[in-house]
Amino acid sequence: MRKITHQIIEEEMNFSKERKQRTTVRGIILDKNKILMLYSEMFNDYTLPGGGKKSDENEMMALKRELEEEVGATKIEVIKHFGYVEELRYGLNNNGNIYEQTSLYYICKMIEKGEPKLIEREQAQGIKPVWVDIQEAISHNESVMFDHNHQQQGLKTVLQRENAVLKMVLEQEVRYFKVVEAYKEKQINIPQRQTSHSAGYDFEIAEDVSLNPGDIKLVPTGIKAFFPKHEALFIYPRSSLALKKKVMMANNVGVVDSDYYDNPNNEGHIFIPLYNFSNEKVEIKKGERIAQGIFQRYETVNDDTANGKRIGGFGSSDKNK
Numbered sequence: 001m002r003k004i005t006h007q008i009i010e011e012e013m014n015f016s017k018e019r020k021q022r023t024t025v026r027g028i029i030l031d032k033n034k035i036l037m038l039y040s041e042m043f044n045d046y047t048l049p050g051g052g053k054k055s056d057e058n059e060m061m062a063l064k065r066e067l068e069e070e071v072g073a074t075k076i077e078v079i080k081h082f083g084y085v086e087e088l089r090y091g092l093n094n095n096g097n098i099y100e101q102t103s104l105y106y107i108c109k110m111i112e113k114g115e116p117k118l119i120e121r122e123q124a125q126g127i128k129p130v131w132v133d134i135q136e137a138i139s140h141n142e143s144v145m146f147d148h149n150h151q152q153q154g155l156k157t158v159l160q161r162e163n164a165v166l167k168m169v170l171e172q173e174v175r176y177f178k179v180v181e182a183y184k185e186k187q188i189n190i191p192q193r194q195t196s197h198s199a200g201y202d203f204e205i206a207e208d209v210s211l212n213p214g215d216i217k218l219v220p221t222g223i224k225a226f227f228p229k230h231e232a233l234f235i236y237p238r239s240s241l242a243l244k245k246k247v248m249m250a251n252n253v254g255v256v257d258s259d260y261y262d263n264p265n266n267e268g269h270i271f272i273p274l275y276n277f278s279n280e281k282v283e284i285k286k287g288e289r290i291a292q293g294i295f296q297r298y299e300t301v302n303d304d305t306a307n308g309k310r311i312g313g314f315g316s317s318d319k320n321k
Helices: 059-071 120-124 134-144 158-172 239-245
Strands: 019-031 034-040 045-047 050-052 073-090 098-113 127-133 176-179 201-204 209-211 216-220 223-226 231-237 247-249 254-257 271-276 282-284 289-297
Touching: 019 059, 019 073, 019 158, 034 059, 034 134, 045 134, 045 158, 050 059, 059 073, 059 098, 059 127, 073 158, 127 134, 134 158, 209 216, 209 271, 231 239, 231 247, 239 247, 239 289, 271 289
Parallel strands: 019 098
Antiparallel strands: 019 034, 019 050, 034 045, 034 127, 073 098, 176 223, 201 289, 209 282, 216 271, 231 254, 231 289, 247 271
């Protein structure tokens, strides 16, 4: 399991005192750009569900117990280990105890949901599970991180830890499609995989299009895509496009960069250039599947110096030189 950030050490730590060991387990449950978190009315903050592992539990037993208690997840699927954070911190009871705490984080999927079973302390803190935009949670935690509540002994490292995890989740784990504003009322379908082993997400055409022989047209999908900055979305033609329609993608393969999302020119709207190579006029109706998108990681050379910023929409990276 990877280390998410450097060890977080609480201020004014007495390094000569004996330390106790503590392990916690926490779940990361995602839905597009939102994450399931615990909001505390008392502390006005967002933390990931989970807590301390008991002496007679392993990590998985503790994780399942904590998620059932705090968010009502009666059945979960643990997808993978995400990482861990180490802290050197004081306990919460003002008794001067010092803990070397290791928090283990797991990407999970909630299969069945019931009602949370909060303990008395959690009820007193006004804790409730909420779905929140990840960036919103990060920004909110940053705004309260240094207030009176979070500068009490035993609380100073909590939001530092949680925000370090949230930022890495946003950078490495979040992918989703959205309909662009201009097509919100046009009943656009979000790209889907057809089977559990399909690599590609099928894109549909967003409006009827006619292509005369030899025509090349940029056709709209009505879709934009958010994904990690170290990935690209590759757009490939569906085989049926050429076999049935005698149409192909004019650029063969399209590459969508992560900074294309929400660009100021066209909001990140994904267009697909189609070329009619037949001798007849071709009609493509709204809703027909024309391409598939596959998320792929890419690498850069050691001495890469690219630092430009996207200034527009389709084809704008050519202008940023």
